Amino acid sequence: MDKSSLLLHGVPGSPYTRKMLAVLRYRRIAYRIYPSAMGIPGMPVAKPPLLPTFYLEGADGEVQAVTDSTPLIRRFEAAYERRSVVPADPALAFIDALLEDFADEWLTKAMFHYRWTYAADIDKAGRVLAGWHEGPKDDATLGHIAKIIAERQIPRLRYVGSNPMTGPVIEAGYLRVLQALEEHLRHHAFLMGARPGSCDFAMYGQLTQLALFDPTPTALATAHAPRVCAWVALMDDLSGLEPQADQWQTLDAFPASLRTLLAEVGRLYVPVMLANAQALAAGQGEVHAVVDGQPWVQQSFAYQAKCLGWLRRDYRALGPAPRAAVDQVLAGTGCQELLVGL
Ligand SMILES: N[C@@H](CCC(=O)N[C@@H](CS)C(=O)NCC(=O)O)C(=O)O
Structure with a gap:
């Protein structure tokens, strides 16, 4: 694996993905984001699979799929010097x-x-989030994915x-x-x-x-x-x-x-x-x-x-x-x- 930058997957509609990307940019830690809600082909899958997922080398040298922004921020504090986001006091x-x-x-x-909850929000989220699933798609496919996303997320309220x-x-x-x-x-x-x-x-x-x-x-x-x-x-x-x-x-x-x-x-x-x-x-x-x-x-x-x-x-x-x-x-x-x- 290329170790010169951190590898992760995530999408712009995921607040935790945005949180981590902004931390990495502020800390000047090089990264590569694979834009996907599903994962990276051939890479391990996190349990549970969440966005963002980072692919980090474990103690045994194997690549591990790691999630959870709060402990990840602390892990990167230990691994990268300067421009800390954890107050000194x-x-x-x-x-x-x-x-x-x-x-x-x-x-x-x-x-x-x-x-x-609200129709205008559901409509926008369904259609735009669908666009963040890989690849170009025609209207019917976009609408189909939008429906699947909304039907999956609404019960998760x-x-x-x-x-x-x-x-x-x-x-x-x-x-x-x-x-x-x-x-x-x-x-x-x-x-x-x-x-x-x-x-x-x-x-x-x-x-x-x-x-x-x-x-x-x-x-x-x-x-x-x-x-x-x-x-x-x-x-x-x-x-x-x-x-x-x-x-x-x-x-x-x-x-x-x-x-x-x-x-x-x-x-x-x-x-x-x-x-x-x-x-x-x-x-x-x-x-x-x-x-x-x-x-x-x-x-x-x-x-x-x-x-x-x-x-x-x-x-x-x-x-x-x-x-x-x-x-x-x-x-x-x-x-x-x-x-x-x-
Ligand atoms: N505690 C985790 C939360 C991550 C999380 O809940 N991510 C959402 C997307 S923003 C997710 O992957 N939900 C499950 C799904 O969409 O399948 C963190 O801080 O990274």
Whole structure:
């Protein structure tokens, strides 16, 4: 295998593919993307098969199909020097990881919800996503693939927890997140300061779809958050930025706008993550929670319990001073509930 650049497959409609490509461009890590939703012929298949999939050499020298953007970002931190996306201060690195997971695991609910709920969004997504399947195709084939994609994705709304009960909570949350980001971007270039952290790329990944592709959430972003729309387009390629060590956000001057965003994490993501972990521990397939004062019900999701486990592991690994700094930033946001008893 050519080791001079990283090989992956993915498509532009996948927020996690976009997240990883933007990280690689910013970090000036050479890559080759094979544009496919299905995989690369002759290459191993990841279990489960997700986008993006990277093809990396394992300890035994064999090529392995590797997925999952969050641990991949950390793996590339260890493998490639400079232009890090993990803040140097361990306390800020924890806040970064929390916001990253909020984008990956909560904001994606909004992305999937809007895309596969409203007729205009379903229509656009079906037809354009079909075009990202390999090869030129005539109208009948495009329409046929669009139908297959929509019929496959709409029933999967239940995995992200979008249903008639939760839809209004997801939509109100999306608007408040847009407003919090818009306010933050009035004064700051990135969430993590004057240089981007992994949470900036995670937020960007979901927003490539929400703010710039799917018609219903894009209209909301255009109306309420023009800075967010502009920021998402800029995040795409930050290869020319020259980040400095002193450009990370400091916790003692933590912006109110970031605290507002963390309060949304506490309001939206925390109750679902906790209820999901409890349901799985009790062997229950259904999660019941109260989110933003409203009842919430969805299927349990083992992967999200793993994400919560990673965050708790990182918090436990903090020394006394960074832990106190994290506690202070999270006080009153509802996020400390995730860390009770650790
Ligand atoms: N936790 C994974 C999530 C990746 C993921 O869910 N990717 C979606 C596309 S954006 C996917 O492949 N879904 C299954 C499918 O489309 O078959 C990550 O961070 O990379």
